[in-house]
Amino acid sequence: MKNVSELYQKTQHPVRILQFGEGNFLRAFVDYAVDVANEENGFDGSVAVIMPRSGKTDRFSKQDDIYTVCLRGQQDGKVYKENRVVTSVKTVISACDEYDAFMALAHEDSLEFVVSNTTEAGITFDEKDAFTDCPPTTFPAKLTKFLYERYTFYKGAADKGLTMLPTELNDNNGKLLRDCVNQYVNTWKLNEGFKIWLDQHCSFVDTLVDRIVVGYPKDSIDALQAELGYEDNLLDQAEPFSLWVIGAPALASRLPLNSSKFNVEFTDSIQAFKEQKVRILNGAHTSMVLGAYLAGLDYVGQCMEDPIIRKSLDQTVFDEIVPTVHLPKEKAVAFAKAVYERFENPFVKHALLAISLNSISKWKARVLPTFKDSLAATGKLPKWLTYSFAAFLAFYRTTQAGEHCLIGSRPGNTYEIHDDEDKLAFVKEQAGKGTADYVKAIMARSDWWGEDLSAIDGFADAVTAHLDRMAEIGVKAHIAELTKE
Structure with missing residues (x-):
């Protein structure tokens, strides 16, 4: 040749x-x-x-x-x-x-x-x-x-x-x-x-x-x-x-x-394009993958093919994330559609567990600013971004330690949780407490989030309700319920 x-x-x-x-x-x-x-x-x-x-x-x-x-x-x-x-x-x-x-x-x-x-x-x-x-x-x-x-x-x-x-x-x-x-x-x-x-x-x-x-x-x-x-x-x-x-x-x-x-x-508005990428591309990943993994999926491509996870992503991106991007709506929507095609790429198998690494800092950088802008604009907690915090807490909630990680579980298998060791140690300490106490303890870590999230009116109660419902009927069934609200 x-x-x-x-x-x-x-x-x-x-x-x-x-x-x-x-x-x-x-x-x-x-x-x-x-x-x-x-x-x-x-x-x-x-x-x-x-x-x-x-x-x-x-x-x-x-x-x-x-x-x-x-x-x-x-x-x-x-x-x-x-x-x-x-x-x-x-x-x-x-x-x-x-x-x-x-x-x-x-x-x-x-x-x-x-x-x-x-x-x-x-x-x-x-x-x-x-x-x-x-x-x-x-x-x-x-x-x-x-x-x-x-x-x-x-x-x-x-x-x-x-x-x-x-x-x-x-x-x-x-x-x-x-x-x-x-x-x-x-x-x-x-x-x-x-x-x-x-x-x-x-x-x-x-x-x-x-x-x-x-x-x-x-x-x-x-x-x-x-x-x-x-x-x-x-x-x-x-x-x-x-x-x-x-x-x-x-x-x-x-x-x-x-x-x-x-x-x-x-452009002279480069920060707006960075915001678009972080909020739509990275934010969609972070808000979707932890719950999707607990619901039994392993790859981003599978999430795009699953009708329930796909519908939850549609509602998250187009109803809650895109409206907060400081660019013309048509640009943000076009970018979001391009992101979907990237997520659907049949030549790339992007593992959800790979995206799950360091989810505490990722949620702060990729989701929290969108959450706050949506709350400020609408006067109510954004349903899916609130759920995403609950999914993060469910994914991290375990008292079992591994080597430089925690060991979580979902039906059928265990998985490794990787983040800063001091953060994992704190999560492990709090995970065995009652759900409301666990939620408030994590939310109160202003050194993690830049503020005390438990001070946001109704946020802790809403997240606690999500976790209770997940425990009662399962994560996938809870996501399906939310898509119909």
Whole structure:
């Protein structure tokens, strides 16, 4: 079988994007988007990929940096498959092993943008980094040296500033990266002209990204390569859904990556899009999975096929969550429908127990703000979000300890409950008490929730009633009852 590089050729475009990170996510997200934009929008750009650490680049060079992105999932209610050979990567360079080649990219006249995905821990300052290091350790330190090289080479030319677009999951990731770079500038005592150039001609933009990337599908690679008709050792699998929210509307004309296959939103309201993702996608997960697991289901896909759980999710999302999102309703509804298709993806088996990890902090971040906004807007406790707190308490309620976990049970099997050990210890202490006392003890932990939830009028009584009814008739039957109210 021939290699993909024997059948396809790299397209020739100027390097417009420097990319820190060679991982699966960026290759199926940014590099895919650039490839489509070159074809559909005339973007005319290629990507120079930087491996931040030492590592062999020959796995890329052996394929001339060409690889396939296989999208598998659902769109518009139908199974969706797309196999795209991505040819937008110009070169892959190790910052550590090919330092001079890395810095030479700072001289590229066409360069405009820097993207990165170095994990949330990647945007950090390390006082041990020195300007004389070739290269320094952290990503922000490498970037500072790169920007200084470009500033020096072009003698501070105003049109040679760069736009940084970090995709790490940190809040305010652009601002955080700018702060780290400025910290290195001050620590290394770099000249005042460079500071002015950075401030006036470079920009650090907050972004939000959303796409599930599976990566190299070891279990199904033989079947995929047989389908493709060639070998590809860099093959990258992802879901069809994509969203890149970029917090700078003025960039839309310079970075035309929005296409028929890739969704980009340029906005000055990035927090509203983050709220949408957390409340609808993550909040739907957290509010549904614990009760669904106790009702006998194991995977998200099963929940979407079960008429009772599906109806409960519909009522939760469209009646209680979507109205609290601070975006136009049609956008929030469209996003929710896309989330449903992601939950229904037949190519992904997402275990409910995996989503159950650390449910205390997840309920606080993903559900509580929606709960409070709904309560404030309607003047009454939202039925399903109230139930979701009861489902969490039912899932966690046990006095049996395991190794660094608690052991819960449902009809037919036991399961592990994983969270912070001090939180689990407290739950274990309270679980044997009467239901009302158990509910109030957990609700009163303002250090967990940011406030005493038992002070919310009627909340503790409503949750206690849910738990009593679950115990009386079973979780699935209780969910079915609630769907009919």
